Amino acid sequence: MRRRATVAALCLAAALAGCGAPAGTDGDLVNGWSALPAASYSPPAVGACLKGAAGAFEPSAAPLQAGDCAEPHAVEVVGGGPVPDAAAPPAWDSDASRAAYVECDKAATAYLGGDWRTGRLFPVFRMPAAAVWQAGGRHYLCGIAEAADDLFAPLDRTGSVKGGMSGEARDKPLALTCVQLSGGDISGKGFYGTVDGVKPVDCGAPHDTEFVGAWTAPAGDYPSQQRLKELAGDACYLKIAQFLGISQTALYQRGDIYTFWTGLTANQWALGDRTAHCFLNVSTKTPLRASIRDLGTKKLP
Structure with a gap:
């Protein structure tokens, strides 16, 4: 309490003694500062x-x-x-x-x-x-x-992607063609039980999977995982048959080509994108080194 009273007394004494702003100043410390620019954003x-x-x-x-x-x-x-x-x-x-x-x-x-x-x-x-x-x-x-x-x-990457999907069929510079899967739990027949990576590769390199087309699911609430598997599995199976140039029955009778698909995540669906990527998949024991489009009923190369 005594300290506070002493400070007040000093201030009063200074005022009585004629304390004021230095010559040439107005006592306003901020009126000469320029205003900060307004926040802005340029996309x-x-x-x-x-x-x-x-x-x-x-x-x-x-x-x-x-x-x-x-x-x-x-x-x-x-x-x-x-x-x-x-x-x-x-x-x-x-x-x-x-x-x-x-x-x-x-x-x-x-x-x-x-x-x-x-x-x-x-x-x-x-x-x-x-x-x-x-x-x-x-x-x-x-x-x-x-x-x-x-x-x-x-x-x-360097350079631009502009025009990268123009051109004829699969000659498009950025077209998705063949991929190599990586994963675990490989079955006795050579197929992955779990897939961890989907790496795009040139079709001339050894690979086990080939892109056959995109499929869009019907609009509606996000389905259960089991329902997604059924919907995408059936749709992609049809795309594989069309890619090979055979019926779904003939594809089933082959027994050496399976279905693989990616996409249809909850975040993707919430944004309105209901697209799956459909692929045909062969055993890791019989890697491919070329596209098998229009293979028909012939043996895997």
């Missing part, structure tokens, strides 16, 4: 290249940084658009996010010159992060990444 332009970790259908992924397309990068911007103003960014499974993703789908196809789903590619979709939203960012981002050693992990 990357179409064709820009971005660096950073990216994966397919990740609701909350790390931010991507601008990079030089001549240097290794993971993602290329193919489109984007405005997001309606709100108190917070749209949720992953919201109508706004699904509507934006539809536009990204169209933008990717136009940019690549063909359906990205039939390429060794995957989409990178970003709504503004919370910090960007607070800075005024109201722009969603559409990107495309090329697959590396796994169909859903990005390759750090």
Whole structure:
């Protein structure tokens, strides 16, 4: 209490003695400072290249940084658009996010010159992060990444993917053709019980699996895993038969070609994408070294 009274007395004494602001000043310490600029955000332009970790259908992924397309990068911007103003960014499974993703789908196809789903590619979709939203960012981002050693992990590439899905049939530079699986629990017949990796490879290299087409599931609530297996298994089996140029009965009678599919995750479905990648699969004991399109009933090469 005595300390507080002493300080007050000193202040009063200084005032009585005529204490004031130094000559040439007005006593206002902040009125000469320029105002800080307002927070702002400029979305990357179409064709820009971005660096950073990216994966397919990740609701909350790390931010991507601008990079030089001549240097290794993971993602290329193919489109984007405005997001309606709100108190917070749209949720992953919201109508706004699904509507934006539809536009990204169209933008990717136009940019690549063909359906990205039939390429060794995957989409990178970003709504503004919370910090960007607070800075005024109201722009969603559409990107495309090329697959590396796994169909859903990005390759750090140089150059542009633009036009990479244009061309005739499987001559498209970025077309998905043959893949090599990796996994465990291999059966006596040489088939994986569990698959850990799906690596795109040239069809001239040894491989056990070949892409036969994409299939889109009917709209509705996300099915159980068992129902997904039934739906995708049946649809992909038909695509395999068509790829080989035989009936489903003839495919069943072969007994040496099986069905494998990827996709249809819960995050993917929530965004409105219900696409599965369909593959034919042969035993690891009989690896292929060429495409078997239109093989018919002939023996595996």
